[in-house]
Amino acid sequence: MNIKISVKYQFQDITRALIIFCGILLILILMLFIPGLQGTTNGLEISAFIFLFVIGLNTFKENFGMFLQNGVSRKTIFAGKLLSTCAVCAIMAVALVVLSNVAKLGIGYRDIQLGTLYEILYTERMASISPVLVVLENLLLLFCCCFAFMMVGYFITIAYYRMDKHWKLLISVGLPVLCFVLLPIVDTVLGGVIFLSILRVLMFATGLQFGSPYICMLSALAVTAVFSGLSWLLMRRAVVKN
Amino acid sequence: MKLEFEEERPIFIQIAEGIEDAILSQAFPEESQIPSITEFSVTYQINPATALKGINLLVEEGIVYKKRGVGMFVSKGAVQVLREKRKEQFYDRYIRTMVDEAKRLQLSPQDIVNLIERGFEG
Amino acid sequence: MSGIEIKQVSKRFGDVTALDHVNICFQKNKIYGLLGRNGAGKSTLLNVITNRIFADEGEVLVDGEPSVENDRVLRKIYLMSEQSYYPPGMKVKEAFQWSAEFYPDFDKGYAEKTASLFQLPTKKKIHDLSTGYQSIFKICIAMAVNTPYVLFDEPVLGLDANHRQLFYKLLIEKYSDSPSTIVISTHLIEEVANVIEQIIIIKNGRIIRDETTEELLSKGYTVSGNAALVDRYTAGRKLLGEDTLGGLKSAYLLGSVKKEEVPAGLEVSKLDLQKLFIQMTND
Numbered sequence: 001m002n003i004k005i006s007v008k009y010q011f012q013d014i015t016r017a018l019i020i021f022c023g024i025l026l027i028l029i030l031m032l033f034i035p036g037l038q039g040t041t042n043g044l045e046i047s048a049f050i051f052l053f054v055i056g057l058n059t060f061k062e063n064f065g066m067f068l069q070n071g072v073s074r075k076t077i078f079a080g081k082l083l084s085t086c087a088v089c090a091i092m093a094v095a096l097v098v099l100s101n102v103a104k105l106g107i108g109y110r111d112i113q114l115g116t117l118y119e120i121l122y123t124e125r126m127a128s129i130s131p132v133l134v135v136l137e138n139l140l141l142l143f144c145c146c147f148a149f150m151m152v153g154y155f156i157t158i159a160y161y162r163m164d165k166h167w168k169l170l171i172s173v174g175l176p177v178l179c180f181v182l183l184p185i186v187d188t189v190l191g192g193v194i195f196l197s198i199l200r201v202l203m204f205a206t207g208l209q210f211g212s213p214y215i216c217m218l219s220a221l222a223v224t225a226v227f228s229g230l231s232w233l234l235m236r237r238a239v240v241k242n
Numbered sequence: 243m244k245l246e247f248e249e250e251r252p253i254f255i256q257i258a259e260g261i262e263d264a265i266l267s268q269a270f271p272e273e274s275q276i277p278s279i280t281e282f283s284v285t286y287q288i289n290p291a292t293a294l295k296g297i298n299l300l301v302e303e304g305i306v307y308k309k310r311g312v313g314m315f316v317s318k319g320a321v322q323v324l325r326e327k328r329k330e331q332f333y334d335r336y337i338r339t340m341v342d343e344a345k346r347l348q349l350s351p352q353d354i355v356n357l358i359e360r361g362f363e364g
Numbered sequence: 365m366s367g368i369e370i371k372q373v374s375k376r377f378g379d380v381t382a383l384d385h386v387n388i389c390f391q392k393n394k395i396y397g398l399l400g401r402n403g404a405g406k407s408t409l410l411n412v413i414t415n416r417i418f419a420d421e422g423e424v425l426v427d428g429e430p431s432v433e434n435d436r437v438l439r440k441i442y443l444m445s446e447q448s449y450y451p452p453g454m455k456v457k458e459a460f461q462w463s464a465e466f467y468p469d470f471d472k473g474y475a476e477k478t479a480s481l482f483q484l485p486t487k488k489k490i491h492d493l494s495t496g497y498q499s500i501f502k503i504c505i506a507m508a509v510n511t512p513y514v515l516f517d518e519p520v521l522g523l524d525a526n527h528r529q530l531f532y533k534l535l536i537e538k539y540s541d542s543p544s545t546i547v548i549s550t551h552l553i554e555e556v557a558n559v560i561e562q563i564i565i566i567k568n569g570r571i572i573r574d575e576t577t578e579e580l581l582s583k584g585y586t587v588s589g590n591a592a593l594v595d596r597y598t599a600g601r602k603l604l605g606e607d608t609l610g611g612l613k614s615a616y617l618l619g620s621v622k623k624e625e626v627p628a629g630l631e632v633s634k635l636d637l638q639k640l641f642i643q644m645t646n647d
Contacts, residue, residue, distance in 0.1 A: 002435045002439070005465050005466060008465070009462070009465075062451045062452075063451075065449035065450075065451075066449055066450060066451055066462075068414070068415075068416045068449060069443075069445075069449035069450065070462070070463070070466035070467070071414070071435070071438035071439040071440075071441060071442070071466065071467070071511075072435065072438065072466070073415070073433045073434060073435045073438060074433060075433055076435050237418060239411075239416060239417040239418065240411065240416040240417065240447070240449065251634075252578055252581070253558055279540065280536075280537065280540035280541070283536050283540055284533055284537050284540065286558070287529075287532045287533060287536060287558060287559060288536070288558040288559065289395055289536070289558065289559055289560065289561050290539065290540050291561050292558070292561075342628075
């Protein structure tokens with residue numbers, strides 16, 4: 001009963017931003033139909049991922065207060081978040097496939113390179129399977145990645161919500177320093193071992209190593225599961241703030 | 243019916259007395275319907291339970307009676323009952339306080355009688 | 365067991381004990397006044413009841429069920445809080461629409477009627493309303509929500525005298541038509557004294573009084589007159605406090621008065637709620 005309204009509220013909260021985002025992408029793609037344009041484009045999916053990450057960052061605090069005001073429990077809020085995210089990611093995956101095909105029509109045989117993430121990562125596999133399967137795998141892959149990005153954003157915002165001033169400062173300063181200063185220095189000292197292993201993990205996790213999108217899907221789902229779990233642990237005891 | 247609540251006595255008694263005053267002054271004639279609990283509580287901004295308690299005092303004394311599903315009415319003969327009751331209260335309420343004040347002012351009983359006569363003339 | 369039962373509830377914020385083993389029962393269909401000075405723990409208690417925060421100890425039962433993370437229970441309670449938790453960009457009428465989704469018994473027509481009585485602009489964003497109108501906006505929802513338990517935390521904050529009157533009038537009207545359990549948390553005692561049936565006084569996180577308004581009022585009285593006479597009378601009696609004006613003195617006493625014991629020349633009057641409250645909650 002309450003779960004329905006929880007899903008509905010959180011879904012409608014995103015729809016407007018989602019429509020605007022897709023609208024802007026469409027306008028950009030339609031510009032490809034202007035003759036004489038040259039270049040490469042493959043940023044469609046990446047921009048969608050970033051968009052969902054930001055959406056994840058912005059959909060906790062206001063909703064949480066509104067739900068507690070209206071007698072919805074934390075577990076129902078969270079279940080609603082997962083279900084509404086499913087819907088949003090499914091819509092996004094379909095939209096991306098449609099948009100990239102529209103883009104291809106626009107390019108025609110002109111001198112513009114356009115590749116979807118799937119085409120770039122799994123070129124060999126694409127040639128060996130049926131086009132229908134490609135579309136299906138592409139949809140699934142996009143769905144899983146969208147979900148992962150959204151939940152990472154959601155986790156970060158809840159983590160910040162739960163942290164007090166000192167922790168916020170520590171993380172906000174400490175994390176960038178760790179990643180962009182300390183890590184490169186240590187890496188240089190160690191002769192590039194760290195970045196090499198990060199690269200290996202990425203090669204493995206994206207399935208690039210085996211040319212399989214399913215490994216990438218599994219990795220994305222694992223990220224989703226981990227960050228959803230962490231989000232729930234933090235949200236379980238979250239309280240209203242002034 | 244006008245009521246200015248004072249701190250001295252409980253509100254429900256003041257409500258009952260307000261209705262009594264209205265009955266005595268014929269504002270609520272005998273056999274006529276009096277306002278509902280809700281109307282009393284909304285008008286005077288008091289808890290309905292308090293208004294009910296006040297009116298129940300009058301119901302117990304037979305001054306007001308309830309008709310199921312219709313409302314509350316002033317009983318026949320209520321004015322007479324009230325006059326008798328008020329006469330009994332007259333001594334406690336007015337004479338006692340008057341005599342206390344008279345003592346403070348050092349007025350003699352004859353002084354008071356004179357003043358009372360003046361009051362009736364005026 | 366119906367009603368809201370608060371059992372041994374404690375809550376600390378750092379070193380501050382906001383609630384200290386609080387036990388209260390809010391019975392069905394009564395109007396309660398939750399009175400206390402600022403910072404006494406009123407809002408904390410209401411936030412614990414609605415599970416917006418967690419108690420450190422103890423539990424809250426609503427109609428026999430614990431309120432923690434319980435949708436069925438939480439939907440029975442509406443808390444109009446001082447703080448607004450509605451999205452700032454939301455319009456008043458959108459908030460009415462959503463309230464109808466969250467609370468199946470929400471009466472949108474009634475909310476709109478109340479809004480027009482208060483001249484609340486429903487097309488405006490909540491964010492853009494003045495402090496007084498933000499309170500009114502929340503009042504409109506609380507009045508129309510039709511849950512068995514409605515809690516008001518400082519409801520008349522920022523309201524002018526006319527709007528306060530209107531609020532109390534509507535509240536009594538609504539309560540007479542369809543009774544529910546109403547809790548009004550406030551430090552403005554005089555305004556609510558006639559409206560509430562039961563008074564709960566909270567001081568430094570502890571419940572120091574929980575009784576009917578009448579009972580409480582019968583617990584104290586004022587004796588005033590010649591200072592020497594007053595002093596002689598108050599000796600050995602439970603004195604709450606006193607005010608002196610030249611040779612005159614008013615003494616506030618606890619207990620019931622026996623008129624024959626009061627010497628002639630002294631006046632006995634009832635203690636008003638405001639005085640009683642101030643005397644009881646003074647540090």
